Amino acid sequence: MIADDLDLQIIDLLTSNAQLTNKEIADRVGSTEITVANRIRDMEARNILRVVAQRDVKTLGLDLIALLDIYVSQRSPEEVAEELSLIEEAASVSVLLSDPDIFLQLNVRDHQHLLEVIETKVAAVKGISHWAANLSLEIIKLDLRYGTLGARN
Missing domain, CATH: 1.10.10.10 (Winged helix-like DNA-binding domain superfamily/Winged helix DNA-binding domain)
Incomplete structure (x- = not known):
């Protein structure tokens, strides 16, 4: 049960x-x-429940959410995702069933910070063939009641 x-x-x-x-x-x-x-x-x-404090990205000055579709070659998506998960600005890293191979959410201060993270951190990860970025204009719904409690942080 x-x-x-x-x-x-x-x-x-x-x-x-x-x-x-x-x-x-x-x-x-x-x-x-x-x-x-x-x-x-x-x-x-049993990893059914975890009570945590939640930070508000806006009050922390992280006003921009970038959603990156990551395409992988010559390396497994799991290996690339593991390395991407070490990026401080990475809020979520998911390996997908089809294209793209990985979905990466970055919480950053502004466009300059986004460019810096992509150029110095994301681009440094070997195995990424290409990526596409989407910028979130507004969050309509964010349900944080659910998550993978066994996920590596």
Whole structure:
């Protein structure tokens, strides 16, 4: 069993407010504080749940989101993606089933910073045959409730 009804209730409450105490959660789900604490600890250990602080890219001065389609040759996409994931500005690196081979999200300050990251960091990764960039004008929806908790950071 991955997660039962109590686990899902705890997840829903923490998703809506990650600052709830175990006692507050227990009161709302009709359980004990100890049970809630144990459930949270167990879900974290099984990579079902992770409570994290989230940074706002805009307040950090990262006003530009670039979405790069990366095409790979003479190296495996997994190897290239692993190397791209080491770039500090890389918010997300995904290996894809078809073209492009990799999807890379960069959070950068401005156009100059984007150019610098592409020229000095992305271009330095061996195996990239070519890439195409898209610039995000506006984020309409960004659902951060889901992610791969076992992902390498």
